[in-house]
Amino acid sequence: MSTEHLFAVVMAGGSGTRFWPLSRRLKPKQLLALAEPERTLLASTVERVAPLVPTERVLVVTGHHLAEGTRMALPSLPPINVLAEPIAKNTAPCVAWAAYHALARDPDAVLAVLAADHFVIDGAAYLEVIRRAVTAAADGSLVTVGIKPSRPETGYGYLEVGGEVGPGFSHTVLRFVEKPDAVRAIEFVQSGRFLWNSGQFFFRADAIVRAFEQHMPELARAMGGVRHAPSRAEEMRVVDAAYAGAASISIDHGIMEKAERVRVIPGDFGWSDVGSWTTAWELAKKDDAGNAGTAAFVDARGNFVHAPSGKVVAMLGVSDLVVVDTPDALLVMPRERAQDVRAIVDALKGKRDDVL
Amino acid sequence: MSTEHLFAVVMAGGSGTRFWPLSRRLKPKQLLALAEPERTLLASTVERVAPLVPTERVLVVTGHHLAEGTRMALPSLPPINVLAEPIAKNTAPCVAWAAYHALARDPDAVLAVLAADHFVIDGAAYLEVIRRAVTAAADGSLVTVGIKPSRPETGYGYLEVGGEVGPGFSHTVLRFVEKPDAVRAIEFVQSGRFLWNSGQFFFRADAIVRAFEQHMPELARAMGGVRHAPSRAEEMRVVDAAYAGAASISIDHGIMEKAERVRVIPGDFGWSDVGSWTTAWELAKKDDAGNAGTAAFVDARGNFVHAPSGKVVAMLGVSDLVVVDTPDALLVMPRERAQDVRAIVDALKGKRDDVL
DSSP: OOTTTTEEEEEEEEOOOTTTTTSBHHHHHHGGGBBBTTOOOHHHHHHHHHOOOOGGGGGEEGGGGGGHHHHHHHHSSOOOEEEESSSSEEEHHHHHHHHHHHHOTTTTTTTEEEEEEEESSOHHHHHHHHHHHHHHTTTOEEEEEEOOOSSOOOOSSSSEEEEOOOGOEEEEEEEEEEEOOOOHHHHHHHHEEEEEEEEEEEEHHHHHHHHHHOOOOOHHHHGGGGGGGGHHHHHHHHHHHHHHHHHOOHHHHIITTTOOOOOEEEEOOOOOOOOHHHHHHEEEESSSOOOOOSEESSOOOOOOOOOOTEEEEESOOOSSSEEESSSEEEEEGGGGGGGGGHHHHHHTTTTTTGGG | OOTTTTTEEEEEESSSTTTTTTTTTOOOOGGSSSSSTTTTTHHHHHHHTTOOOOOOEEEEEEHHHHHHHHHHHHHOOGGGGEESSSSSOOHHHHHHHHHHHHHHHHHOOOOOOOOOOOOOOOOOHHHHHHHHHHHHHTTTTTTEEEOOSOOOOOOOOEEEEEEEGGGOOEEEEEEOOOOOOOHHHHHHHHSEEEEEEEEEEEHHHHHHHHHHHHHHHHHHHGGGGGGGSSSSSHHHHHHHHHHHHOOOOHHHIIIIIIIISSSEEOOOOOOOOOOOOHHHHHSSBBBSSBBSSEEEEEEESSOOEEEOTOOOOEESSOEEEEEEEOOEEEEEEEEGGGGGGHHHHEEEEEOOOGOO
C-alpha cells in the first residue's frame, strides 16, 4: 500500500459542553488533555497517524473561532492546513470541503477522515487497520472502520456487517443503525454481526466527490469551485457561500447510508470516543481505591478529580464523584451523572456566558 | 446595674483547622464570616455587646501572629486594646493578663470574658443575660452563663446546677462536666439539672485576681506586674516572662472548677459555638431543598457551598455535601464528616504548609 497520496482530514469542531467546566466554547474537548497528561486529544490524533501522514498532508477542519487554538495545539502543522469553517453545518460540508481541497493539491488524494477527539490505546494495531482501510479504498469504495463491541454500549451508533470479505479484509455494510436502546444493544452484541461506528472514513477524494455529486448534488455544485480557487481568499469565498446554503447533515446520513460500495474494516485497538467525564475516569490512571487525579484522598473511592496544577484538593469520605475545578467554575457531580453536564451548561446560558 | 466599669475580654485565639480550607493559621474561625454575610464572628461578638461596652473597654486577647488580622477585623477598636499573647497557653493565662490589665485601668473593673467565635441569634435576650451575670458578679462571685440544652449534644461541656437562686437569678454550680458520651448526654438533658457550658465568664477583676492568687499562685505572681507596668513595652516584658513559665491550662480547669462562689445564669438566646462546617450549614439560609450557599443546584439536596465571590459552582445530583473552595485549596466531604477536617490538615502538615 502506498500512502504518498494519503491526507488526514481531522474533524475538530465541537461545542465544549460535555467536559464543562474544563471545556469551553473556545476550548472544546479536542483541545483538552483528557486521556494523556499534557497532550491534547487533537495532538494525539495527529501524532497517531504521523507514521503514515506527515503534517504537510494533515488538514484540520474546525470552527473559525477555534482556528487560533487549533494552530496553537499543533505547532508543527502548516497554518494553511487549518480549514476554518465559517459556520457549523455538521460533517457533510466539512468532508466535501476537505475532499475538493485535497483534490486541488493532488488528483490522486486519498482521505482518512478522523475525529479529533477520540482516543486509541494500541497505536500499532490502529495503524494496521488504517493501512487496510486505505487499501480497501483504492478501488473507489467508501470505507469505514467498525469497532468490535466490548459491551452493549447505548452511546454509539452501530454498523451491521455483511458476510462477504473483500480486499483488505473489508466487509460490506448492510446498514447504519443509530444509537440503540439497551435491549437492542444487547441483541447487536450477541449477534456478532454488529460493529460500533467509530466515525472514521477512508476514501479516494475523487470517489467521495462522485458520491457528493450523486447524493448531495447542491453541496457538490456549491463546493466544487474550491478545486480551482487560485488563493485561500478565493477558496473562502466559495466556502462561505457553500456553507451558507448547505444543509446541516452528517456524512453518515448524507452519503454513507445511501452510497454503494460502502465497506467496513473491523478494528480492535482499544478505542474510546472519550464521551464524558466518566470515560475520562475510565481512561485515567487510578489508585488502589479507584481514585483518579491529583488530590488528598481520605476514605474516598472511585472519584475523579481535575483541578489546576498546584491546587490542593481534599476529598474526604466521598465516593464515585467527579470534581472538576477551574479558576472561574467548579463542578461536583456523581460519576453516573456525567451525561447531564449539558443541563448545567444550558442553565448558565445567558446568565454566566463568561464561564461557558 | 451599672456597666461603666464593664470590660469585655474577647478570647480570640484559634488554630484555624476546623474550617479549613477557609480558615488558615493566620485566619482562624473568628476572622471568618461564617454565620452572617460579610461579617466576621469576631466583629459580631463585639457588636453584640456594644450597647453595654464601648470599644474603648473591649480587650481582645489573641495570638501575636493574629494581631494584625484582628485589628483589621475591628477597625473601630483602639489598637492598644489588642492584647497579643507571645505564645498560646490556653485560657487561664489569657484571663489573668486581661484581669491585671483591666485592674490597672480601673480598680473597679468587671470583666465579661467572651469567646470571639460563637454565634447568638437573639441579641436582646443575650444582653439581658449579661446584665444578670454582671449583677450576680457584683458580690465577688465568679459567674458563668449556661445554655438550656436543646438536644443531647456530645460536643459541649455541661454544668450541673444547684437549686439555690442568688442575685441576678443565678444558681450555684455543683460541678463542671467534660463532654459526655451520648448516654450521659441524654441523662443530663432529661434530668433538667444540666446546662451547656458556653465558656463565658463574668467577674470583678479583683475577684478573679484573688482566685488566681489562691488557685494558681505562680501565675498570679508572674502576671501581677502587669498592674503596675508604666508602658506597653514594660507590660510585655512581664507578660512574656509570665507566659514562658505558665502552664497551659483552661480557666475552667485552673479556676472555675476549684473556686468557691461560682454561680451560673441560665440563658436561652439561640447560642452556637459554630463548631464545624455542619454548624455553619445549620446556621445558613437554605433553599427549599436544604442547600446553602451560592451555586447552581440541580437535583441537589442538603448541600453547603462556600466559594469565592463570582465563581460558578455547579452541584449536580449530589446530596448532603460540604464544598469549600478557595483559590489554592478545595475541600469536598459529606456534611457528617465535618469533624474530620482536622485529619486533612494534619495530612498536609509539612507537605503543603502554604495552604494551612
